[in-house]
Amino acid sequence: MEDELSFSDIYGGRLALQRRYYSPSCREFCLSCPRLSLRSLTSVTCTVWLAAYGLFTLCENSMILSAAIFITLLGLLGYLHFVKIDQETLLIIDSLGIQLTSSYASGKESTTFIEMGKVKDVIINEAIYMQKVIYYLCILLNDPADPHGISQVVPVFQSAKPRLDCLIEVYRSCQEILAHQKAAPTSP
Amino acid sequence: MVLKAFFPTCCASADSGLLIGRWVPEQSSAVVLAVVHFPFIPIQVKELLAQVQQASQVGVAVLGTWCHRRQEPEESLGHFLEGLGAIFSHEPWLQLCRERDSKFWSCKATYQQVPTSPGAHSEDQVMLIFYDQRKVLLSQLHPPAALPDHQAGDATASACGLAAVFDTVSRSKALFRSDQFDEGLVRLSHWQSEGVEASILVELAKQASGPVCLLLACLLSFISAASTCRVFKLWPLSFIWSKLSTCEQLRHRLEQLTLIFSTQKAENPSQLMRKANMLVSVLLDVALGLALLSWLHRKDRIGQLADALVPVADRVAEELQHLLQWLMGAPAGLKMNRALDQVLGRFFLYHIHLWISYIHLMSPFIERILWHVGLSACLGLTVALSILSDIIALLTFHIYCFYVYGARLYCLKICGLSSLWRLFRGKKWNVLRQRVDSCSYDLDQLFIGTLLFTVLVFLLPTTALYYLVFTLLRLLVVTVQGLIHLLVDLINSLPLYALGLRLCRPYRLAAGVKFRVLEHEAGRPLRLLMQINPLPYNRVVHTYRLPSCGCHPKHSWGSLCRKLFFGELIYPWRQRGDKQD
Numbered sequence: 001m002e003d004e005l006s007f008s009d010i011y012g013g014r015l016a017l018q019r020r021y022y023s024p025s026c027r028e029f030c031l032s033c034p035r036l037s038l039r040s041l042t043s044v045t046c047t048v049w050l051a052a053y054g055l056f057t058l059c060e061n062s063m064i065l066s067a068a069i070f071i072t073l074l075g076l077l078g079y080l081h082f083v084k085i086d087q088e089t090l091l092i093i094d095s096l097g098i099q100l101t102s103s104y105a106s107g108k109e110s111t112t113f114i115e116m117g118k119v120k121d122v123i124i125n126e127a128i129y130m131q132k133v134i135y136y137l138c139i140l141l142n143d144p145a146d147p148h149g150i151s152q153v154v155p156v157f158q159s160a161k162p163r164l165d166c167l168i169e170v171y172r173s174c175q176e177i178l179a180h181q182k183a184a185p186t187s188p
Numbered sequence: 189m190v191l192k193a194f195f196p197t198c199c200a201s202a203d204s205g206l207l208i209g210r211w212v213p214e215q216s217s218a219v220v221l222a223v224v225h226f227p228f229i230p231i232q233v234k235e236l237l238a239q240v241q242q243a244s245q246v247g248v249a250v251l252g253t254w255c256h257r258r259q260e261p262e263e264s265l266g267h268f269l270e271g272l273g274a275i276f277s278h279e280p281w282l283q284l285c286r287e288r289d290s291k292f293w294s295c296k297a298t299y300q301q302v303p304t305s306p307g308a309h310s311e312d313q314v315m316l317i318f319y320d321q322r323k324v325l326l327s328q329l330h331p332p333a334a335l336p337d338h339q340a341g342d343a344t345a346s347a348c349g350l351a352a353v354f355d356t357v358s359r360s361k362a363l364f365r366s367d368q369f370d371e372g373l374v375r376l377s378h379w380q381s382e383g384v385e386a387s388i389l390v391e392l393a394k395q396a397s398g399p400v401c402l403l404l405a406c407l408l409s410f411i412s413a414a415s416t417c418r419v420f421k422l423w424p425l426s427f428i429w430s431k432l433s434t435c436e437q438l439r440h441r442l443e444q445l446t447l448i449f450s451t452q453k454a455e456n457p458s459q460l461m462r463k464a465n466m467l468v469s470v471l472l473d474v475a476l477g478l479a480l481l482s483w484l485h486r487k488d489r490i491g492q493l494a495d496a497l498v499p500v501a502d503r504v505a506e507e508l509q510h511l512l513q514w515l516m517g518a519p520a521g522l523k524m525n526r527a528l529d530q531v532l533g534r535f536f537l538y539h540i541h542l543w544i545s546y547i548h549l550m551s552p553f554i555e556r557i558l559w560h561v562g563l564s565a566c567l568g569l570t571v572a573l574s575i576l577s578d579i580i581a582l583l584t585f586h587i588y589c590f591y592v593y594g595a596r597l598y599c600l601k602i603c604g605l606s607s608l609w610r611l612f613r614g615k616k617w618n619v620l621r622q623r624v625d626s627c628s629y630d631l632d633q634l635f636i637g638t639l640l641f642t643v644l645v646f647l648l649p650t651t652a653l654y655y656l657v658f659t660l661l662r663l664l665v666v667t668v669q670g671l672i673h674l675l676v677d678l679i680n681s682l683p684l685y686a687l688g689l690r691l692c693r694p695y696r697l698a699a700g701v702k703f704r705v706l707e708h709e710a711g712r713p714l715r716l717l718m719q720i721n722p723l724p725y726n727r728v729v730h731t732y733r734l735p736s737c738g739c740h741p742k743h744s745w746g747s748l749c750r751k752l753f754f755g756e757l758i759y760p761w762r763q764r765g766d767k768q769d
Contacts (some may be wrong), residue, residue, distance in 0.1 A: 022714060023714045025315070025714070026705065026714050083540055091703065093716070094190055095190045095215070096192065096194070096315070096317075099703055101702075111702040111721055112700070112721075113701055113703065114703055115350060117215075147746050
C-alpha cells in the first residue's frame with residue numbers, strides 16, 4: 001500500500017512524504033526535500049565570476065578566470081555530492097531494526113541500520129534551533145551498562161526538518177510496530 | 189516475534205532438498221547455510237552434521253525442507269517432504285517453497301510442541317532475508333562500540349544481533365568443503381556451487397612464502413643483532429644515534445620488517461591486516477625512494493645540488509651577519525645598551541665566522557657525501573626525508589647554538605630579576621615550604637640588591653631582543669623540520685592496504701548491513717535483500733592506522749608559551765626512549 005502526502009518544513013518549503021506499508025511488520029517513510037533552486041545557483045555563480053573578473057582587472061592575469069571556473073565547478077560537484085540531500089528514508093522492520101537512508105543529489109546513498117535490540121524508543125523531542133524552537137523525531141538507543149539509561153540519541157530527518165504534523169504521522173506508525181516488539185517477549 | 193529466515197542467494201535456484209543451518213533462538217532467526225539434495229541417507233547427513241559441528245563449534249542442524257517446483261506440481265514430493273519432518277526433528281520446522289516462474293515464495297514454520305504462552309500462534313509469519321554467502325563469508329564486521337571480547341573457542345557464538353549471522357557463516361568453512369558435484373556421500377549446494385574460486389598465483393605465493401620468510405627472518409635477525417652490539421653503546425656514538433631521526437626511522441623500519449617476515453602465522457584478522465598494511469607501506473616507500481634516486485641521478489642533479497649547497501650556506505651566514513649588525517645599531521628604533529650590545533653582537537659574529545670556515549673546509553667532500561647519501565634513498569623515501577631533516581639540523585646548528593646562548597642568558601636574567609624583585613618588596617622564597625615569605629633584610633643587603641635589580645632591569649630590553657630574534661629563527665627551523673617529520677609520519681602510518689581493499693573489495697570491511705525490500709505481494713511472506721554497508725574511509729584510516737614513531741610534541745600551546753616567556757629551553761622532538769622532562 002502506497003500513498004503520498006504533502007507537508008511543509010520548518011521554513012515553509014514543500015515536502016512530500018511517501019508512505020509504503022509493505023506488511024503489518026514493515027513500513028517505509030520517504031521524505032523528499034525541495035530541490036536545488038536555479039535562482040540560488042545562478043546568484044552564487046554570478047557572484048563568484050564577478051569577483052574573479054574584478055580581480056582580473058586588477059591583476060591582468062588570466063589564470064584567475066580559469067581558476068574561478070574550476071572553483072565553481074568543483075564547488076558545485078562537492079555540494080551535490082556531500083551536502084545536498086534529496087531524500088531521507090526511514091524503514092522500520094519489526095524484530096529486525098530501523099534503517100535510515102539519505103540520498104544525495106549526486107546519487108550517493110548513505111545508510112545506517114540500527115538493530116531492534118538496541119532501540120529503546122522512538123520519540124518526538126523539542127530543540128532550540130537558531131531562533132526557533134522546533135520538533136524533531138529521534139530514536140533512543142539502549143545503554144548496555146544501565147537498563148534505564150540511554151546511550152545515544154539519533155535524530156531522524158535532520159536535513160528535511162518537517163513540521164509536527166508530519167512527525168506525528170511517522171511517530172504513530174513507528175509506535176504501532178514497536179508495540180509488537182514490546183508485547184511479544186523473546187521467543188522460547 | 190517474527191521468524192526470520194536468512195537464505196543464501198546462491199541456493200535460490202538449487203533443486204529440492206533439505207535445509208541445513210543454524211537456529212538462533214534469541215532472535216528467532218534461522219540462518220540457512222546449504223541445501224542437501226536427493227538422494228541422501230539420513231544417517232550420513234547426521235554424521236556430516238556432527239563432523240561439522242565438532243570442527244567449527246557451530247550448532248548446525250537440519251532446519252527444514254526446500255522445494256523448487258520446476259515441472260508440474262508433484263504431490264508425492266510434497267508428502268515425502270512432510271515425512272522428512274519426522275526423521276529430522278527440529279523446532280520450528282521450516283518449509284520453503286518456490287514455484288517455477290514465480291518470484292514470490294511461500295514459507296511455513298510449524299512448531300510441533302504446543303507453545304506455553306496462549307497468545308502465540310503455531311504457524312508464525314516468516315520473513316525471508318536473502319544474503320550473498322560469499323560476501324558475508326569474506327567480510328569482517330567493525331562494530332562502532334567496542335564489544336567485550338569473547339573467547340574464540342566458545343561453543344555458542346555469543347555475538348548479538350546480525351553479528352551472529354556473520355559469525356555463523358564465517359565459522360562454517362568445514363561445511364563448504366564438499367559440493368554437489370563431488371563424489372562424496374552427501375551432495376550439498378552452497379556458494380561454492382557456482383564455481384570454486386582459486387588463483388594459481390596466490391597458491392604459488394603461499395607455497396613460496398614459507399622458505400622466503402625463513403630466509404629473510406634470519407637475515408633481519410642478523411642485522412638487528414649487529415646493530416645492538418657493544419660498539420654502538422659507547423657514549424659519543426649512542427648520543428648521536430639517539431639524536432638523529434634517520435636512525436629512529438631505520439630502527440622503526442627494521443622492527444616492521446621483522447614483524448612482517450616473522451615465521452609465526454597471524455592469529456586474528458587484525459594482525460593479518462596490520463602485516464599487510466606494513467608490507468604495502470614498505471613497498472611503496474621503496475618504490476618512491478627508487479623514483480627519487482633515478483630522478484636525482486639523471487642530468488647530474490647531485491652535482492648541481494652540491495654546487496648550490498655552499499653558496500646557500502654562505503648566503504644564510506651573510507644574512508645572519510646583517511641581522512646582527514642591525515641589532516647592534518638601533519633595531520626598530522629601540523635604544524640598546526651600547527656595551528652589552530657590542531659584547532653580544534661581537535660574540536655571535538665570531539661564532540658565525542667559525543661556522544663559515546668549517547663549511548668551506550668541508551666543501552670539497554660535499555659532492556661525494558651527497559652521492560652516498562643519495563644512495564640511501566633506495567632504502568625508502570622516508571629514510572631520504574629523515575636524512576634531509578638531519579642535514580637541515582646540522583646546517584643550522586649555529587642558529588641552535590645562538591638560541592641556546594640567548595635563552596640561557598635570558599633565563600638567568602629572569603631568575604635574577606624575580607628573586608631581586610622579591611627582595612625589593614621585602615620578601616623571600618622559602619625553599620623548605622615552597623612559598624614566598626616575608627623577610628627582614630639588612631640595610632647593605634637591601635642596597636646591593638636594589639642596585640643589582642636596577643642594573644638588570646635596564647639591561648633587560650637588550651637581552652630580551654636578542655632572545656626574541658634567535659627564538660624566532662629557531663622556531664622557523666623547527667617548523668621546517670616538523671613539516672618533513674609530518675610527511676614521514678604520514679607515509680609510515682597510512683594503512684594503504686586497507687584503503688585499497690575498501691576501494692576494490694568494499695564488502696570485506698563492513699560497518700554494518702543495509703536492507704532493501706524486494707517486490708511484495710499481499711499474503712506472501714516479506715522478502716528482503718541484505719547487503720553489506722562498507723566502512724567509510726575515515727573510519728578505515730582510524731581503525732587500521734599503523735603506530736608511528738611517536739615523535740610528537742608533548743607540550744600544549746599554553747605550556748609552550750610559558751616556557752618561551754621564562755626562557756626555558758624547548759625540545760620539540762622527544763624520541764621514544766628519552767626520559768620525560
